[in-house]
Amino acid sequence: MKRYKRIFVIVLDSLGIGAMPDSPEYGDVGVDTFGHILQSAGPLSIPHLRRLGMLNLHPCPQMDSDPAPAGRFMRMAEASRSKDTMTGHWEMMGLRVEKPFKTFTEHGFPPELIGELERRCGKKVIGNRSESGTKILDELGEEEIRDGSMIVYTSADSVLQIAGNEETFDLANLYRCCEIARELTMRDEWKVGRVIARPYVGKKRGQFVRTSNRRDYALKPFGRTAMNVLKDAGLDVIAVGKIHDIFSGEGITRSLHSDSSVHGMEQTCDICREDFTGLCFTNLVDFDALWGHRRDPGGYAREIEKFDVGLGRLMELMGEEDLVILTADHGNDPTYTGTDHTREYVPFIAWSPSLGKGGPLPEADTFAVIGATVADNFGLEMPEGTIGTSRLAELL
Known part of the structure; x- marks a missing residue:
């Protein structure tokens, strides 16, 4: 059987394609990230996504689908009980998360945690609520600089974030405080998926800008994934963007930090120009x-639309032994209430210059078909305890 030498898995973070049957249990009724974007802001200039079958997978009245799509495509449902970034990515690589990570969106972090964090860091905590990072900097940045306090906040994700001005709350001290927060939030009652250092610069409201010195302190995956078996087999596992942070470096042979999604696609294209074997x-x-x-x-x-331009460049660079898989980790319908992720199906769109006829695949009941397919391509067994069934035979 023919195998691919290189597989590119690209996560369009939060590009869901419609509500799952259990979405109302998560407070998400009638959500549809991609569909509602087209309703609100379409039609879009996405010739490459259209060519690969995105509009065949998720028909929308604002745009016509391709009559002869080049990609193989299907919906994937999430098996894990969550709509979190880490959960979605871990499931892609074979891990089903039965117990969601803690979130503190509604009321902020409990006083016991904040008190212990203040005591050990030697700084007063301000903020302590779910908020946009840029908004909370505008509101509290001047106070943090003036009083030597630290801004602690969360979001819809299972995350504790600490913002600090690089000129007055030096990076080393900010990282130290985040390490303390990571230690504290290992307790079951406070366990969050990630602690994030959010350094910024500027002296007054309207001038604050977050820097690229962000650092994530994530939980390690609770089991071995498809990435581990690839790395153990001597194959390349190259992580672009926040993949390294999501997996806490596990199963990765090389990682690149991205300044933006456009930059991430440029890096992916650069990697495509290299000679490697793996993921x-x-x-x-x-x-x-x-x-x-x-x-x-x-x-x-x-x-x-900007992604579609980068996708076109990647497709031009890909060879006969390359496969790209486009997907998402959850939804985040920008027309829905609140600011939370939304529980949705996600796309699986695969293409190779050597792929035969495009068209639909049977719907998958887990994101883990991705990791299983990648491992199968390289003749490797998925680790014990993982989920997912390979779809490789349908992609050759």
């Missing part, structure tokens, strides 16, 4: 962070 795993976070959580369908639409 390139890319996360493009701006869809989620800049537009989904901020409920900006117009910005989200423009981001999809």
